[in-house]
Amino acid sequence: MVRKEISLHALANTLSEVKESENFSLKIEAFNIFITTMLVFVMVVGLTGNTVVIYVFGVNRKKKRFERFLLSLGILDFLSSLIIPSTFLYLTVTGYKRWDFSKIGCKIIPTLLQISVSVTQGFLIMISYERYHSIVNPFKKKISQLKLILLFCIVLLVSFTLAIPYMMTFNILIDLEHGVNTCAPDGSKMNLSMIASSLRLLKDFVAISFMEFFRQRIKHSFLKVHTNSSWNKERETQKGRKILYTVIIVFSALTLPLDIFHFIYYMLSKFASSILNAKAYSVLMVVNTILNLFQMANSVVNVFIYSRLHKNFNMKQHDSTASCSILYWNEDKNIISLNYHS
Numbered sequence: 001m002v003r004k005e006i007s008l009h010a011l012a013n014t015l016s017e018v019k020e021s022e023n024f025s026l027k028i029e030a031f032n033i034f035i036t037t038m039l040v041f042v043m044v045v046g047l048t049g050n051t052v053v054i055y056v057f058g059v060n061r062k063k064k065r066f067e068r069f070l071l072s073l074g075i076l077d078f079l080s081s082l083i084i085p086s087t088f089l090y091l092t093v094t095g096y097k098r099w100d101f102s103k104i105g106c107k108i109i110p111t112l113l114q115i116s117v118s119v120t121q122g123f124l125i126m127i128s129y130e131r132y133h134s135i136v137n138p139f140k141k142k143i144s145q146l147k148l149i150l151l152f153c154i155v156l157l158v159s160f161t162l163a164i165p166y167m168m169t170f171n172i173l174i175d176l177e178h179g180v181n182t183c184a185p186d187g188s189k190m191n192l193s194m195i196a197s198s199l200r201l202l203k204d205f206v207a208i209s210f211m212e213f214f215r216q217r218i219k220h221s222f223l224k225v226h227t228n229s230s231w232n233k234e235r236e237t238q239k240g241r242k243i244l245y246t247v248i249i250v251f252s253a254l255t256l257p258l259d260i261f262h263f264i265y266y267m268l269s270k271f272a273s274s275i276l277n278a279k280a281y282s283v284l285m286v287v288n289t290i291l292n293l294f295q296m297a298n299s300v301v302n303v304f305i306y307s308r309l310h311k312n313f314n315m316k317q318h319d320s321t322a323s324c325s326i327l328y329w330n331e332d333k334n335i336i337s338l339n340y341h342s
Contacts, residue, residue: 028282032092035289039089042296046081049303050074065134065142069127070243076123077299080116084296087112099183103172106183111167113295114200115159117255120298121207122155124248128214131244136221162203166196190270197262204256211248215241246305254298258291 053074057067087109101109126148133143171186185193218241265284 031286031289032095035293036089036092038293039085039092039296042293042300043081043085043089046085046300047078049300050078050081053303054078065130066127069123069130073120073123073127073302076116076120077302080113080120080296080299084113084116084299088292088296094182096184097180097182099172099181101183106170106172107167110170110183111163113292114166115163117295117298118159118162118203119155120251121203121255122159123152124244124251125207125210125214126151126155127244128211128218128248131241132214132218135218162199165192165199169193169196190266194266194270197259197266200259201263204252204259208248208252208256215245215248243305247302250301250305251298254294254301258288258295261287261291 054071057071057074060067099106129151130143130148133140169185169189169192170183172181173184173186174181265288
């Protein structure tokens, strides 16, 4: 029997254990339709938008290092938009009662969202560090490409390592009485779930602290030397800082709430003296699902940030040998268009 107070990702299991009113069942069905629609929306917009990012920054052979970072981030977001929403879509459509991807897949696939968030956080720290080094120490040698590659390998290693406790909480859970054969967190591994949620929350605050430290140092250095900078260089520096700051703020706002929610939930579940009833549990499932959706949306929003703040994402028509009209809301013409010029 699936322990309903533990399995955050198995709403259908709880609903199958009790006789629900028709009105309540209709609400759950409507919510599942809403979530399915939003998952499809996130996947389509994420894939399309990040394809635009990859194209815009990829075709420019003379792109700056900061733009290379944005291109790499776009590739990461594209992969996240492809894999993660499709996984949650499968679980939603099957009512969280079915799993067809083996026991190993049960360990790996549900963990991909957390791994992608960690990799993106590490990547944003790398961008912050590179910007900090370039602006605070403009006359020193740039960070080598090899060092950046090594840093990214470290980010991947740390991201996978931090995901191991969360990965180990997942098992194939079978309840033949209610037709359940699914992949979900094992209720008997509560201590491991607490460790996993604590590590994720600690990782979030460490990442935000590093990014804010570099941002403040960049801001301080910029204010100190901007009077000696050319107007064009000052403007480009401000744009880069604004893009980076906005991406960090939006990313943190979308990803942090779910980790806080999981931490609080597991802490209360560990020390609670009573078991949640089905309807209270269902409310928590709704909150958990919406926060998961927010966390997935972090791979979508960056394209809109770039479109507003980066010079290659603008709506002005320039004389050029190449122009491509793609995905941008033109408030004057009321059409979807983005002009990229090479």
